[in-house]
Amino acid sequence: MKWSWNIGRIAGIRLRMHWTFLLLLAWIAISYAATDGGWIAAARGVGFILAVFGCVILHELGHALTARRYGVPTEDITLLPIGGVARMQRMPTEPMHEFWIAVAGPAVNVVIAAVLFVGLLAGYGTGAVTIEPSFSTSFFVNLMWVNVALVLFNVLPAFPMDGGRILRALLATRMDYRRATHIAASLGQMMAILFGIAGFFVNPLLLFIALFVYMGAEAEAQTVDLRESLRGFPAGSAMLTRFQTLHPDSTLQHAIDQLLAGSQHEFPVVDESGYRGLLRREDLANGLKEHGPEASIRDAFTVTSETADENDRLNDTLERMHQLGCQTLPVLRDGQVVGLITLDNIAELIMVRNAEQGRQSSATPLDPVQAA
Template identity: 50%
Template sequence: MTWSFPVARILGSEVRIHVTFFLLLTWIGFARYAQGGTPAAIEGIVLIVLVFACVLAHEFGHALAARRYGIRTPDITLLPIGGVARLERMPEKPSQEIVVALAGPAVNVVIALVLVLILGGRADLASLEALDDPRTGLLVQLASINVFLVLFNLIPAFPMDGGRVLRALLATRFPRAQATAVAARVGQGFAFVLGFLGLLGNPLLIFIAIFVYIAASAESQAVGLQEVSRRLTVADAMITRFETLGTGAQVEDAVRCLIRTTQHEFPVVDGAGRLRGVLTRDALIRALSESGPATPVLEVMERNVPTVPAHGRLEDALRPLQEAGAPVVAVLSGDGRLAGYVTAENVGELMMVRNAAGRN
């Protein structure tokens, strides 16, 4: 995610913090300082840090549950509106998706129960309205906020945890794409409600509404793409007209190709037409700046290029593009020669054409 940076690696997942998170810390610090001076400001910042520690634990609940089904979580990003665990994929079995979705709120339930026991049952939801009030006890607020996280995340609005449970339940009776579309519409409707409430005086709700709406739309499109990719072959989407670079080519040769074509990726092939790697536009520009135009492309190309056979299914090419973030998937003919390649951009163009033509 752009504008975020890594701070740690825990249990195989990279923990990242978005830069806007510090705007939240600053706002809480100033609000508390205005009400209670420096001690209140420090306590407010500590509270936010503890809240996001609970959010991080929530996301690791999802990650550990997903790991049970063989799904990795490459990274977890903390944002001012919460956390996002980027799973390689969501489990397609409804029962597994329910487990993964509920694992996050379950962590907050445990945290809230522990804090309530420590406090002797003094936590209450009214403390949520006093987030910026220094007179409210730190642990009381933290316990109440964890209760709120459970209740808020279980609202059946996709892509929140409750929405994922809704999608999973719908998927037991309807096709997954249809279940996702219904859950996404519910999520978008909820986003409009949040946005309206935000206009009445809470700007944070507006940001949450925007996030929910965009995420619901993106998830619906991703699942739709996944369903379509199972019915298409790689040949339906692959690029077949392209320029290649030889193993003896230099960066300056790639620059000329970049200027006279619309390609962003340049396959590097040997004399037999077999793929040796792919030079991406970003790698080309970086090499041109750092080592000069005479740099051999073999030194700066991407070598670990995923490949699929020309007769394979499109979903086999889509998986490394989505899950591993590969810039390109090479398509090989029966004799191992390069027949074409697939990128996320041209798959997206294929979907736009199909949607415009009314095909799904």
């Protein structure tokens, strides 16, 4: 995720922090410092938030380690002001695998809450939980209830929460995956509307949650529609075969001329030994800024060995492009560049396929296409 920094590794998984997380800590510190407790209260408030996000990391780690068990690697876990996100390379194809991956996160919070509850009972008796907690126990009591709240919120049957994925996985054992997704997404959007209505009367924060849930449900449905639209297509079906290549010794001015002369945005850089890398638009802009138009492409292009195979599944190629954060992958055959797979070309393939399906679904028995 952009604007996030590496802060370590847990179980071999990168842990990242988005810069907005620091704004949350600053806001908590200032809010507590403004009270009678001063900076001591601020340190206590920040410490509690860090403890909460420690639980969030363990929640996401539950997802990641369970996914690893089913052969699904996790790229990283990123901390955001609204929680954590475990970025997996792909979603499992087996519904019950997705079920257990989704369940694992809330299950971690159940364990944390249970351990805190037992620890409070053993150390302070029932009064630590059932009556107003003392200063020494309130930190742990509040942390216990936060974990209970995390469980209840995450198991709501609405995307993008875990409950939405649990519902989709259970439905997918009895029906088509796309239909299961749309049912779960529709339920999530209905729940988001209820949150929004409640937000006007109860707590304005619910309006933000409503928007988050509604957009998350819609994005999940669109993602699955996209994946299903591409099912069965090889990567070569979305391959651009009319393209220009550049030589490393050509000038950036030559690259500019090629960029302006057509619609191609990224150019394979090829010499006598074969494919060397890509010259992207941002590479060209940076090269012009640093070296000027007479500099060689050699000084600006990105050296990369990332390529695609025309016989790979297009779905897999698209997921890989998202993981790499790239717009274009060259296709090599016998070491030579024979095509480019671009996100724009994939979008055009989807447009054409949807138009064809719409024509087929609207055709009547007297339609000449059917009659033929």
